[in-house]
Amino acid sequence: MQKADIIQKALEIGFEDIGFRTMEPFESQKAVLESREIEYDFTLDKGLNLRKGLDPKNIMPNGKSIIVLLDVYFKWAYPTQMEGYFGRCYMDDDRIIRDQLYNRVKEFRSYLRDNGIDSRFAGNIPHRLTAARAGLGTYGKNNFLYSRKAALNSSWISPIPLIVDYKFETDDPTDFVGCPSWCKNTCISSCPTGALRGPRNLDPRKCISYLSYYQVGITPLDFREPMGTWVYGCDRCQEVCPRNRVWLSEDLPPNERVKAKMNDFDLTNLLHMDQKTYQKKVWPHMFYMSFEEIWRWKMNTARAMGNTNDLKYIPELIRAFEENEDERVKGMIAWALGRLGGEESKIALERFKLNSIGSVKNEIEHALNILA
């Protein structure tokens, strides 16, 4: 089997790039995980064993090489009503609904199989590091991988590593930071929650992505305002990056798949959705929160509404306070009303206070103090 045939097939199927790497264990990543054990221990609870992924042999003992496919997830324009609220890499995620990317990976693996090569998808090996070692791009100080050729060398890309039982000649690695010296760490100074502590040094527990879908309990007060309008994920450190500027100014055709579900992700609809709508319309597309965590969607939506400065959300928040039992949702609604302000919010909060106890009452009092 020739590398050139495989490259041609990957491009034919619609991947933008492809690289090849050895099975060498990820020693540098091991050192990172060991030195930041506490920061990453949540991944085990979420079913992602990063330690196991440090040696590709743990995933496929008879593996001989790693093929990395590169997909651009921002090939089409996302609706402006969704940008700034949902990270772009999640808006067209088809891992549950098994649509276009899923089928392309399947087709590529079938092609390998038809040519006598077995493959395993390696979900827990460090994807960006593997891709950089396979020469597919360089790092940004924001930790993202920037493509060597796809999407005008930007970071709107997903590397998909497949371990294969066939030895291919490896590509030259490019696992270094490729940022221009004139960019004075824009991504780091723009990170609203201080999650980026320095070049390629991220505290995952402070990243808005983590805070939006994994934070235990109600979002801590200090993070609510910096999280802005993000409901699920965050693109800020990629949006401010000059390496992404050219692609961001491209006139891309609309993403019709995402447009079709835009209404389900409207803030007002998310705030009032019922369990059936959540499971059927929202969860299959953004699934990091479980079926039991509809409260988290509503809490995030209330926080985002509070940060919009848009007074049209006040009646919706008042209605949602009365619709919901969950104290985390009610508490965040109170915070959002305090943040949006105005007489209508104040009257509602005073009324809610009469029948509230515990943490909800505390949130209401805090909101009323802000209003005062």
Ligand code: SF4
């Ligand atoms: S995704 Fe957002 S919160 Fe996370 S590091 Fe980047 S800017 Fe900071």
Ligand code: SF4
């Ligand atoms: S903002 Fe600047 S430092 Fe950060 S990734 Fe982009 S080019 Fe590099």
